[in-house]
Amino acid sequence: MQLTKRREQIEQIVVTAEQMREIEGRIFEAGMPVAALMEKVAGLITRRIQTLYPYPQTRRVGVLVGPGHNGGDALVVARELRYQGYEVLIYRPINKLKELTSHHAHYAESLGIPFYEQIQPLLDCDLIIDGLFGFGQTRSLEGNLADTVKQLNQLSQPILSIDLPSGIHTDTGEVLGTAIRASRTFCLGLWKQAYLQDQGLDYLGEAELIDFGIPLADIWAVLGQSPGLMRVTSSMVRDCLPLKRSAATYKYKEGHLLLICGSTQYSGGAILTALGARASGVGMLSVAVPDSLKPLLVSHVPESLVIGCPETPSGAIAQLPDSVNLSKFSAIACGPGLTLDAKSLVQGLMGVECPLILDADGLNSLAELKTIPTLIRRQGATVLTPHIGEFKRLFPDSAELLPNRVSAVQKASVLSRSVILLKGARSAIANSQGSVWLVPESTPALARGGSGDVLTGLIGGLVAQPATAKFPLDAIVAAAVWWHAKAGILAAQERTELGVDAFTLSEYLIPVFQDSRG
Numbered sequence: 001m002q003l004t005k006r007r008e009q010i011e012q013i014v015v016t017a018e019q020m021r022e023i024e025g026r027i028f029e030a031g032m033p034v035a036a037l038m039e040k041v042a043g044l045i046t047r048r049i050q051t052l053y054p055y056p057q058t059r060r061v062g063v064l065v066g067p068g069h070n071g072g073d074a075l076v077v078a079r080e081l082r083y084q085g086y087e088v089l090i091y092r093p094i095n096k097l098k099e100l101t102s103h104h105a106h107y108a109e110s111l112g113i114p115f116y117e118q119i120q121p122l123l124d125c126d127l128i129i130d131g132l133f134g135f136g137q138t139r140s141l142e143g144n145l146a147d148t149v150k151q152l153n154q155l156s157q158p159i160l161s162i163d164l165p166s167g168i169h170t171d172t173g174e175v176l177g178t179a180i181r182a183s184r185t186f187c188l189g190l191w192k193q194a195y196l197q198d199q200g201l202d203y204l205g206e207a208e209l210i211d212f213g214i215p216l217a218d219i220w221a222v223l224g225q226s227p228g229l230m231r232v233t234s235s236m237v238r239d240c241l242p243l244k245r246s247a248a249t250y251k252y253k254e255g256h257l258l259l260i261c262g263s264t265q266y267s268g269g270a271i272l273t274a275l276g277a278r279a280s281g282v283g284m285l286s287v288a289v290p291d292s293l294k295p296l297l298v299s300h301v302p303e304s305l306v307i308g309c310p311e312t313p314s315g316a317i318a319q320l321p322d323s324v325n326l327s328k329f330s331a332i333a334c335g336p337g338l339t340l341d342a343k344s345l346v347q348g349l350m351g352v353e354c355p356l357i358l359d360a361d362g363l364n365s366l367a368e369l370k371t372i373p374t375l376i377r378r379q380g381a382t383v384l385t386p387h388i389g390e391f392k393r394l395f396p397d398s399a400e401l402l403p404n405r406v407s408a409v410q411k412a413s414v415l416s417r418s419v420i421l422l423k424g425a426r427s428a429i430a431n432s433q434g435s436v437w438l439v440p441e442s443t444p445a446l447a448r449g450g451s452g453d454v455l456t457g458l459i460g461g462l463v464a465q466p467a468t469a470k471f472p473l474d475a476i477v478a479a480a481v482w483w484h485a486k487a488g489i490l491a492a493q494e495r496t497e498l499g500v501d502a503f504t505l506s507e508y509l510i511p512v513f514q515d516s517r518g
């Protein structure tokens, strides 16, 4: 198999600690000696360190060694770096080591590498390598060890963590007592779930996968051919986007999206949602807004068909005009800026047969109306796009599984038979069979009012297009989230994190699309 093809497949895989241990077990059972694998992995780590932190610009390296095989990796790296000329110092706070780790410790000692039980001598090193704990950690860091980690986190020098920052739970990303705040982490073999959960993000630093050649057959044997967790990659997204139209197409063949959004209180939400939909390239865009918002919408999105709706006294949409035939739309997205005064409208949408995307007050209306059971009976597909607050209101039982966002969204999707996008720093998209897509990249520049509205429009516009109909709905939603995040990243690169207001974000969607066509 071509190396690039393998890499693409490996990049999509996400494992839990238990799965990693099972995969590792199969490799050892097949005959790979544990020590040989450690040597191979540590060799790859050492070479990356030499590239990223070359000698002699980086001269003194402090290595933190824990009791398990994470510590074993660190000891082999320490030995090899010393051989390359670096001055290496080792901090070993726990004396009882696993057998292989203990052998490496003896050998390192015999070479004259100094070992310390206190962190003090390592504090002026140019680089710290963290090999305290990897995926074997389950217990909290306490006592002296926790104090040491806090001390290390005050340093200005870079800290490189092996496999995971010590103290971070492999599956949930939770900080177990306290954790190393790494500037960079090398994830060994396969992406662990923690890299795709919000909780541990501030500790991981720049994350990089070190592929050490785990056979795909072993991975599939443990995960099954269609694994429950998948990482969204650019190649997966490329497969799902409407890249090329038929030369003979016309507007009604490229999907008709209806947006229902806005109120006099929140008029901007309707504009931003429409701008997100615009970037999807959908053939026809209709936008239903309260009557008094009609001129505003027309001026910002002149290509859209604006449907003025009767208003409640508070300026929300009271109902859709009788002339609107909901069966002619290929998708409907509803919610941004709606206010709860439009909740009877939301209830009325439950019967539509096309895919229905609900966001913001569309979701809050569902929560108030307690209509989750209605979702189960819907003929058409449903996509719910809550942020964490909306999620808790909608699915209080599933929310008990938080902060493990993966388990929480999985449970809620199965329960509501809907595709659910749980938004956050690392968004998760689940389908009703329990499969979850995780979006590995984004930017805190998106943590800003209105950026979710742009996403809702983009999702709606993609779902509405017949070109995407051959893909599973959850994959289309995941592709939209990836696209939106990439637009944020590009905008932040060019304009700083402060320069990514939601309108600007919508303008970066097409440049990202241009790039992703490959």
Ligand SMILES: NC(=O)C1=CN([C@@H]2O[C@H](COP(=O)(O)OP(=O)(O)OC[C@H]3O[C@@H](n4cnc5c(N)ncnc54)[C@H](OP(=O)(O)O)[C@@H]3O)[C@@H](O)[C@H]2O)[C@@H](O)CC1
Binding pocket: 020, 021, 024, 037, 038, 041, 066, 067, 068, 069, 070, 071, 072, 073, 094, 098, 132, 133, 134, 135, 136, 137, 138, 139, 140, 141, 142, 162, 163, 164, 188, 189
């Ligand atoms: N998978 C692969 O293919 C490869 C894996 N490799 C490497 O192996 C690593 C996994 O190694 P691992 O299983 O030995 O576990 P690791 O994370 O080193 O630590 C567990 C030890 O720490 C202890 N301990 C835990 N918490 C504690 C606390 N709070 N305070 C004190 N002690 C605590 C715990 O003790 P216990 O809880 O069992 O009493 C146990 O002794 C993996 O991350 C990677 O670096 C590579 O070498 C090759 C390829």
Ligand SMILES: Nc1ncnc2c1ncn2[C@@H]1O[C@H](COP(=O)(O)OP(=O)(O)O)[C@@H](O)[C@H]1O
Binding pocket: 360, 387, 423, 424, 425, 426, 427, 442, 443, 444, 445, 446, 447, 448, 449, 450, 451, 452, 453, 454, 455
């Ligand atoms: N820290 C963060 N890092 C990356 N993306 C974020 C972060 N915080 C929020 N986002 C993204 O920004 C968007 C915010 O959406 P939402 O909360 O619905 O805001 P609004 O309703 O104001 O538009 C989501 O796509 C979410 O994933």
Ligand SMILES: [K+]
Binding pocket: 070, 130, 131, 132, 133, 134, 161, 162, 163, 164, 165, 166
């Ligand atoms: K570590």
